[in-house]
Amino acid sequence: MAIEEHILTFKNVSFAYQKNEPILQEISFSLQKGEKVMIVGENGAGKTTLLKLLCHQIYPTKGTITLFGHLLNEKNSPTHSHKELSYVPQIQMQSEIATQVEESVLLGLYGKNFSYLKRSSKQDRRKAVEALEMVGMSDYSHRDLRALSGGQRQKVAIARAIIRSPSLLLLDEPTTYLDKESKKEIVELIERLQKELQFTMLIISHDTLHLEYVQRVFLLENHTLIERHIS
Ligand SMILES: Nc1ncnc2c1ncn2[C@@H]1O[C@H](COP(=O)(O)OP(=O)(O)OP(=O)(O)O)[C@@H](O)[C@H]1O
Ligand SMILES: [Mg+2]
Structure with missing residues (x-):
């Protein structure tokens, strides 16, 4: 057993x-x-x-x-x-400033292998692309997060969570x-x-x-x- x-x-x-x-x-x-x-x-x-x-x-x-x-x-x-651990919070933060979808997914690596004082590595960027592919949002990776619909933003939030594996x-x-x-x-x-x-x-x-x-x-x-x- x-x-x-x-x-x-x-x-x-x-x-x-x-x-x-x-x-x-x-x-x-x-x-x-x-x-x-x-x-x-x-x-x-x-x-x-x-x-x-x-x-x-x-x-x-x-x-x-x-x-x-x-x-x-x-x-x-x-x-x-x-x-x-990854957490998809109830309310998605509404950014006041322009944030690229891919950048916002990279933030999911915070505390794992991302820090605000470090440039993101090629490998991290690759992970962000893969996470966006998994949620069907790779065509939006360079868009401004604020221009997405609620459903699309939720998919990005899920990508931000799964990038941490x-x-x-x-x-x-x-x-x-x-x-x-x-x-x-x-x-x-x-x-x-x-x-x-x-x-x-x-x-x-x-x-x-x-x-x-x-x-x-x-x-x-x-x-x-x-x-x-x-x-
Ligand atoms: N930071 C806080 N300080 C004081 N009270 C709080 C705080 N956060 C939540 N509460 C209170 O705790 C209770 C439970 O809140 P919680 O957000 O966990 O509920 P919920 O089940 O998630 O509700 P919903 O379905 O509306 O999201 C509520 O009465 C809320 O007002
Ligand atoms: Mg709640």
Whole structure:
């Protein structure tokens, strides 16, 4: 029998932004290597908060989170575990200034082998081109990010995430604000990329289209996470 390999474990995790106003309470769950898991829940339930805990933006007020075998806390440097992690945030940053699509994808390598004080290498640029090819956006690599549609920008955000070759991909509502056709396109893209790149995936979405390929679904309600059967 294959040995289960936990990528991520939450053990009795609680979190509050303000004292006496709990957002998450006693959350326990784990993800195994290669799993595709979806989290649903009402607006304000704490879904994005849960992902922020994984990205070293905030820390549990109680309990422990282990990511790739490393305990996440304020004292632990995020560098090791975070090289393996990519995050597609809920709201794509709107650039005020002209940013080339390819440049914005390269930023995904930040903390991996990119720094603001280093010129990007040929190899990094090659990776950006490949990532844009994988999401079907290579024709747009020299365009201004601000001139893209919402769906196209979402594809670029996904390219920015996969350029890191993540072991774990977190996606926060990647299809919100998109029309029906674009939603379908993005869902199919995510499903295809997961098959090709084999990352473990945690996706937050209200979109039932994802139910076609995810293996487990959790509902975040009343500050806690409950597993639901997919029917
Ligand atoms: N930085 C913050 N400081 C204080 N409260 C916050 C902060 N960020 C979020 N909250 C509050 O925490 C709660 C959970 O927010 P969160 O963004 O995690 O919800 P969500 O489930 O992702 O909602 P949505 O579906 O609307 O994206 C909300 O009540 C929100 O107002
Ligand atoms: Mg959210």
